[in-house]
Amino acid sequence: YxxxxxxxxxxxxxxxxxxxxxxxxxxxxxxxxxxxxxxxxxxxxxxxxxxxxxxxxxxxxxxxxxxxxxxxxxxxxxxxxxxxxxxxxxxxxxxNSGTRLGILSACFVIPVRDSMTTPEGDGIYDALRAMALVHQQGGGTGFDFSELRPKGDVVASTAGVASGPVSFMKIFDVSTDVVKQGGKRRGANMGVMHVWHAEIEDFINSKSGKLKDVQLQNFNISVGVYDYFMEKVERGEEVPLITPRKTRIPGTDHDYYINKARNYMSEEWVQEEILNELEEKGGAVWLDESKIITVDEALAIAEKEGAIIRWINARSLFEEIVKSAWDSGDPGLLFIDEINRRHPVWYLGKINATNPCGEEPLLPWESCNLGSINLEKFVKETENGKYIDWDGLAETIKYAVRLLDNVIDANKYPLKQIEQATKNTRKVGLGVMGLARMLIRLGIPYDSVDAIYLSYQVAKFIYYHAFKTSIELAKEKGSFPAYDPLRYHDIWESARPFEYLLEVTKVEGKPSEYVRKLTAIVDKLDFSELKAERIKYGLRNSTVVSVAPTGTISIIAGTSSSIEPLFALAFIRNVAVGKFMEIDPLFLEYLRKYELDNPEVVKKVAETGTVGENMFMPATIRKLFRTAHEVPPEFHLLHQAAWQQWNDSGTSKTINLRSEEPPETVERVYLMAWKLGVKGITVYRDKSKSQQVIYFGIKK
Ligand code: UDP
Structure with a gap:
């Protein structure tokens, strides 16, 4: 210039x-x-x-x-x-940085208690207000609606009948529509209901069948499930549906028995301290000679209290969930036990919900700010071959985590409850984008064992360095206030080995020499040393990593989104002044290499958006450029599971399915997801909604 x-x-x-x-x-x-x-x-x-x-x-x-x-x-x-x-x-x-509007975070979870308003500000209409304030400035909100009594239940104060959680969700939905008119971006919501709730069937079907594309359009919905429930599904046994209406047990501070029954708390993560605390609080006997009472014993008590509305076969309830998800993409599942088992600061309470896209399981009132590393930028090519710039990556992680930690101080919080909860745990979420393009640049197909291995190793490297940075920050500026060095759970202790992931999905093969060499540096990381440092110096942030969808920031960075495969290689975009053919620049680079970059070829590709079936394309291109619907569901899941092992929050991922996949595929995916130890799961079958945002190939 x-x-x-x-x-x-x-x-x-x-x-x-x-x-x-x-x-x-x-x-x-x-x-x-x-x-x-x-x-x-x-x-x-x-x-x-x-x-x-x-x-x-x-x-x-x-x-x-x-x-x-x-x-x-x-x-x-x-x-x-x-x-x-x-x-x-x-x-x-x-x-919003440096402007009058000051919300800098994308993720919020707001509690909803079973009351119109409460002095603490967590009643239904308090939550609605909090939601509006967050949406106005571009944040997304998640809610667990399970505490609301089911429709038809009694309302003592008015001697009336409750209208139920789904009816209240509609109000949140309309309010989201109204606020979006004046806001900076569309507000997004996650609505959660736990599987024990008496209104669960209405919830499951609230966005499918004739309500598809009609109701709750500003919500993703997820059913909170427990290991207890999933085991009952496998055995085809009955589970109770419960009303959460408070039926206080005399002599207790809270209806702990009912809580326990409805949460099907799994023994492993109910640590001794929680149990002691429960005992102190009102004599609810949780321990039977230092043993937790069984779920069945707890259920017997719930039954006596009149909290069980009816029993239902777990398998048929699960099939309803599957059918609905196959039909419309909703509901997804949240694995509540896994979320809490691997929550580093589990001692602060139970997590019941996530933000809209699932990457942030949060305690009530917590918020989290995210940021993502563009993996594509760290692939280097020399005459001697391709390699990953690990030093550059570590350096970027260091400043990225520092920047995200500063966001917590720079943030202007819309409510004091949000400020308190957020500053207590100082959660930040460093994620990634450009994985698909990194893989293509390295010559590794997304649906290969090598790709899964690479995901696993890169995730481990990022976690290590993000965590290390947070320790360094604690040395300088102090730990997050709720840090407890002894109770803090180091998530690497519960990371599943790579081989386990292949075993569950029955995918055969071993990582090649090439990918092992590329990532050999990761095998040298010493996590036990990290633990010693954490105990000695403290930790600045209770979580450091989170894999977000990066819907918009990946466009700004000009790379593929999050850990997703490419969606389409070429497509036709209709805009006001005409039709334009858009082609993926990396794909174009490859076409050039093979001297195939002529308009005829590109037009042909744009018709379907893919080349997998195109016999005129060189095999290398066909393998490397497999798009979201060509990738088998197992490989979608494997990438999600690989990233989740080295992630102290959640991993946002859509398991894209071809439109002709039967409901059985959704069932298989949901069951496998539970075994793989992901925290949540969402499927989307192509063309299952009328208003799909992006179509691949020519817009039909
Ligand atoms: N989000 C939202 N509205 C939107 C998109 C995103 O509220 O239209 C929130 C939501 O909590 C989501 C999070 O932002 O889970 C991160 O989304 P993404 O990574 O796509 O956001 P980006 O930073 O790329 O805009």
Whole structure:
């Protein structure tokens, strides 16, 4: 440009803006770049946006005693990892940093108690208000509606009849629609109901059949299931449906028996301290000679209390869930036992819900801010072959975690409960994007054992370094307030080995020499040393990792989203001024290599979006560029399970299925998911909804 525009003429123009694709610029222009509210003229370029975020988040450190020049140096580092597109924080951080609106986090879980309003601010209409405040600024909210009594149940204060959780969810849904008109982005919700709830069948069908594409359109819904329930499914036995209406047991602070019965608490994660506490609180006898009472014993008590509405066969309930998910994609499942078993700060209470896309299981009122590393940027090619730039990755992780930790201090919280809960645990979620493209660049097909191994190893590396950074931050700035060095659960102690994942999915094969060599550095990481350091120095954040969908930030970074395979290689986009053919740039690179980049070939690919069946394509291209619907469900699941093993929060993933897959496939996937130790599962069968956002190939 110097020779085009003259030296120094364009000093405000930063060549780093040229890293951005056309689509990235369109997205930034539409929502992210700041405008003057009076003239509506843009007042920043993309680089100015990265600068704004870097400056704002670095400035937090003045409070921790850093000097002006140290803060400036950090600002440069933050700016560098963002402007090079190696790392991007989640949308609210990009949009709101340094502006009057100050919510910087994407994920929230809001409690809903069985009351219109409560003095603590967690009744139904309190939750509705909290939701509106979060949506207004671009955050997503999750709710567990299981505490609300089922429809038809009594309402003592009015001598009336309860309308039930699904009816209240409709109000949350309409409110989301209304707020989205004025907000910065569409509000998203997760609605959870646990499987023991008396209204569970209405919930399961609330978005399917004739209600598909009609009801609860701003909600993803998930059924909270327990190991106890899944075992009953396998055996075809009966389970109770329960009303959570408080039927206080005299002499207890809380109806613990009913809680226990309805939560089917599995023995392993009910630690002794919880049990002692329960005993202290009101004489509810949980221990029978230091043993937990069995679920059956607890159920007998619930029955006596009149809390059991009826019994249902677990298998048929599960089939209803499967049928509905096959029909419309909803509901997904949340594995509540797994979530709590692997929750590092389990001693703070039980997690019952996640944010909208499932990557953040959170305690009531907690929020979490996310950010993702662009894996594609760390593939290097030399004459001697391809390799992964592990040093560069470790360096990026270090600044990314620091930046995310600063977000907690820079955040302006909409409610004091959210501020308190968030600052108590200081959860941050470092995730990834561009996995599919990293694999293609390394020449590894997404649906191969090598790819799963690579996921497993990269996830382990990221977890190690993110955790290490959090220890370093604790040395400098102190641990999160709820840190308890002895009770904190180190999740690597419960990570399943790689071979186990293949065993469950019955996928055969071994990782090749090539991928073992590529990732050999990971085998040298010493987690026991990490544990010793954590105990000695503390920990800044109770969770450090989370795999988010990266729906928009992956467009800004110009890479594939999250850990998903490519969706389509070429497609036709209808816009106001006409039809455009869009082609995946990496795919185009490969076509060029094989001298196949002519319009005829591209047009042919755009008709289906895929090349898997295209016999005229070289085999390498056909294998490397398998898209979401060509990848067998087992491999979708395996990637999710591999990332989940090295993740202290959740892993967002959609198991994309071909439209002709039968309900049995959904059933198989749901059962396998439980055994693989993922925290939740969502399927989506192609064309199962009328308003699908993206179609692959030509838009039909
Ligand atoms: N989210 C939301 N509305 C949206 C998209 C996302 O509230 O339209 C929230 C939701 O909690 C989701 C999280 O943001 O789970 C992260 O989504 P994603 O990674 O796609 O966000 P990005 O940072 O890429 O915009």
């Amino acid at each position: 110097n020779h085009v525009y003259g030296k120094g003429k364009w000093k405000d123009f930063d060549p780093k803006d040229l890293l951005l694709t056309y689509n990235a610029l369109k997205v930034l222009e539409a929502r992210y770049l700041l405008k003057d509210p009076n003239t509506l003229r843009y007042i920043e370029t993309p680089q100015m946006m990265f600068r704004r975020v870097a400056k704002y988040l670095a400035s937090v450190e003045l409070k921790y005693g850093k000097s002006e020049s140290e803060v400036k140096a950090l600002e440069e580092k933050f700016y560098e990892i963002m402007s090079n597109l190696r790392f991007l924080p989640n949308t609210p951080t990009l949009m």
